[in-house]
Amino acid sequence: MTINPPRDTLPAPNFGARNIFNLAWPMTLKAIILHGTVVIDAYLVSSLGETALAAMGLAAAIAGFVLGGILAFSNAMQIRTAQAFGTNDPVFLKSVLVSGMGISLAVGSIGLLVISLFGGRLLAAMAPTDEVVGLAINYLAVFSLVILGEAVGQCLSSFFNGCGRTKLPLYSFCLSLPINVAASIVLIHGLFGLPAFGVTGAAMGSAIAVCVQVGFLVWRLVRLDGHLRHVAGWRNGTLNATIRRHLAFSLPIAATFFSATFAAQFCTLIYAKMSLNEFAAMTIIAPWIMVAGTIGMQWAQASGIIVAQLLGQRQPEAVLDRFLGSAWRGAFVAAACVALVYSGVCLSAGVLYSDLSVETRAYLLSFLPILLIMPFPKCSNAICGNTLRASGDTIYVMHVFIWSQWLFRVPATAIAVLYFQVPVFWVLSLLLLEEFVKFPAFHRRLLKGDWKRAELAA
Structure with missing residues (x-):
């Protein structure tokens, strides 16, 4: 384990507002794009009428609780990654990445299990008509891929943010957003000879986009931090103890x-x-x-x-x-x-x-x-x-x-x-x-x- 030197033996760097701005502006644009994606999806589906829009709104509300859980734990990982990055300890950094990814995937998987067990009954209780229930269930079935993709994507985004590479998550969103819009339009309305999937097409477009986004982030992770897979050992001795410590920090x-x-x-x-x-x-x-x-x-x-x-x-x-x-x-x-x-x-x-x-x-x-x-x-x-x-x-x-x-x-x-x-x-x-x-x-x-x-x- 790396032993940290005393505070007064290190040079005093000149961190200030410029450093914060360099980190903050990509994070801000990414957050705005994330919120704007919801607005764009609703706009694209609105052309199908109130029934489709209601189905998407209900399905998105249920999925939103799972995505909110993923985002909550990814925010904690961002801070933990920054601590690890500051220590310059590769064992600490690898431990944070693996622990955070495991917890994020666990949260997404548990959320999907709850949706599969209770989502249909919840939609039936909330939806005004059976047609809305059917459309919402179909939407959620495809959107499950988005939830799993976000479990990986948000974890990697937080890892890069904590390392100070905030532009990489922004680039991933800039890459996936036009793909999301274009794919959704084609699949919703059945352009270029493809079937018209209606509201489910919006979920398909989001699934395609999140796959592109995650693929880009994984590619950058391998290029920039691929050496971490060769680092031996765990921050707290064993993987289980390391995950428990990460969870205690994140909860x-x-x-x-x-x-x-x-x-x-x-x-x-x-x-x-x-x-x-x-x-x-x-x-x-x-x-x-x-x-x-x-x-x-x-x-x-x-x-x-x-x-x-x-x-x-x-x-x-x-x-x-x-x-x-x-x-x-x-x-x-x-x-x-x-x-x-x-x-x-x-x-x-x-x-x-x-x-x-x-x-x-x-x-x-x-x-x-x-x-x-x-x-x-x-x-x-x-x-x-x-x-x-x-x-x-x-x-x-x-x-x-x-x-x-x-x-x-x-x-x-x-x-x-x-x-x-x-x-x-x-x-x-x-x-x-x-x-x-x-x-x-x-x-x-x-x-x-x-x-x-x-x-x-x-």
Whole structure:
């Protein structure tokens, strides 16, 4: 096992905002493309009518829980890879890759087993007609290949991100996206003499695209890191012990992402109890909050990757402080960009959503003050959370997220909507208040400074 030298024996590298930007912009574009793929698939299927669109929506919702699990564990692997990369220990790096791949495939396989056992009954209970159920089942049957492909692809993407090669996952998406669109159009409508598969054709197009994406990532892995297969030994002695250690590190991070997904879905169900115009306004603004927010979130994730690498290198505390100061300054610039996008959406509501009622557009405009403020505490909290995760303080971060969601946001939303019927402006403001609830817990922990003295030997 590699013995890390004392912190003060290593040279102090000049990491700063430029390094974060070089990591963050490919991750941001990849995240936007990922979200945009869902929108494109829905648009392509919409030409088949409401029945096909409903079938795809239901099937995608069920598959989304499995994909969410894969993404949650891949986020944890990204941090663990960065720690391993920073130590320059090939045994550690190989152990992370194998452990992460095993866990990702296990999550995907368990998800597929649950879908095969209960998916049909769940669809039958949720779908409005038997035709929708049949189409959704056919879609899910083919989409299973996408789930397995993503289990491999997201794992490799996180591995490359943790090693600082964030452009490679972006290239894989840029390669697969046009293939997805072209193949889906051909297979949905039966062009060039092929059968018209309808909504199932969209799943086929996604399956073809993910195969291309995974093939590209595997090719790059073999070219860049093929030597790892010749490295002997495991980080924690045996493969089983190494996987258990990786799982122990990953579970709190995965639990955080699961909690966020369930809390968001629960709040959406509560929003449905508002007036039609208020619910429409919340439905419209939610995707914008998610997509534009990736700018700040990916900046924070890139900062966490570099912090993990620096901790793996055992750099002095002064280096860590200097880097984090630069990361924080950049986070406020990213937050300003997010706020600018939000303001453009709200101020352009009359043009972007001219078919909607005047009342709905007025609600969208009323969101502007909240959306101008929210990115700043949110980005600052994200810097804290990703820095603490990079040091291995994952359980504390999990508690902050879970309790702020389930002891504040969800019950506050239920009380505000179901009991007091407050205006939609105040309902949206709960998202901002949640960031202020998390703010002292995150920042006190970070300023305490224990993360700078974290040991990554285990």
